[in-house]
Amino acid sequence: MKKYIFVGAVSHVAGLEYNAVGQSADFSDEYFVEALAGGASFLPEDRFAHHFEGFPPEQLAQYSDPYFFGVPSSDYTARVEACRDEVRALRAELCKVV
């Protein structure tokens, strides 16, 4: 099992709901690929840390709250988009179903 970080909007994976960027999950390598193929957006923990290096944790918690209806900082938005770009690339590389 490895730790993966959710970077999507809302997904239900193996009976659990993920709805906040930064939520962590423990998957096997095989299940990570299945989740990607199923359209869920997760990144390996180290890749997420790379994209969010230096970003204040309290701001991450604030902006990723599914009931936060304000406008997140452009820095946060850009980092999330970078994560999602990497997810799309990973999905294309690892999954038969894109």
Next chain:
Amino acid sequence: MSYALSRLEHLYLQVETTYGQIPNTTGTATVANANACRFIKFVGDTRAALIDRPDKTGTRSLMVGVLGRKQGAWSTDMSIAPNGVAGTAPDMDPLMQMLFGQAGSATSGSATITAATNATPIVVTAANTFANGDVVFISGATGNTAVNGVWCLTAVSGTGFTLVGSAGNGAWVSGGTASRVAYKYTLSDSIVSASLWSFRQPSTIDQRVALGSVVSEATFQLGQDVAQCSFNGEALWTLSSNQFSVADVIQQGGLTAFPTEPSAPVTNGGMIAGFTGKIAVNGNGVATIRTATVRCQTTNVLVKDTFGSYYPTSAEADARRISVQFSIYEDDSATFQNLLTIAHSKTPVQIPLFLGTVSGSIFGLVLNNVQIAAPTREEARRYSGNFPESVAHGSSLTTRDELTAWFI
């Protein structure tokens, strides 16, 4: 004995590479967690005709008949749920492939806005690689904040574009990025078939798969609390787990055993409030829309008259018919008058409809060359104009562009 509670059901969708062959590896079904799709209702039935001998018997009694041709039928209703992350296929992707006749594709590209007119419609200045009919999501514009949101584009040049149905609300000050990161479906004349799995609990209840399924009709409804769609069509057969051992080779669809349900399904996206979004007709934003229904009649049917076969052998189709009907409050605006004018002149117009307002969770249908049917008036507290089914058309003999769908 266990009952089959209707809530305890999961739906899995798989596009077939060969008609009537359930996706498999050397006889083992490949249905997996990734194929799951949330839904409201699924019906998968079988039909086995009874043929009565028509000859006279000398009495009024019919004699016992013989087995006729066999086939399946299916239908499903579900919330319209984009993935939540723009540029990612929705869980209902196989149904969209069946409807459009080919796989969807991810679109990309963005443009930085450097100016936007405070006018109707809004003309945006931005170096771009977009095309007419593209759909973009704009965020971050200040001053003229009406620029922000989802838009269909027209009058696109390398240096700018016009937002269909827009109206400025102030002088543009700064900012704004138009993103075309989306998942898009365009029409093809091919017919895509799929295997549609219904797994229920407990596992001793009949589990079913409608193999060789094609979409005959799909509808998308706007204006309700929850944005919903429905699909239905014919199937080669609906195979059930408890009948597998007595099923013939065609009914088994290439499997050597009926699979168990995948253990950890993956589904994505939240529902869209069906009354949020925007609609434009002939370039005019329509603010007083009450309800709208887009109906897609693919005319896909199964070939059921092949000599020597009890089962459908393939799929065939005639001209598809894409139409929209909508109800709109009557008022004294130029937009309503324009609707009446084009309904009477049959001038072909474009109708982009969008459900939802949040990037990644927006569903859009762009209908082209719609010839609006004349409305009937409905009297309640306010008068409404009910525009009945108005059909969309292709722009040329080769474009097949009467309908595109966007998850953005």
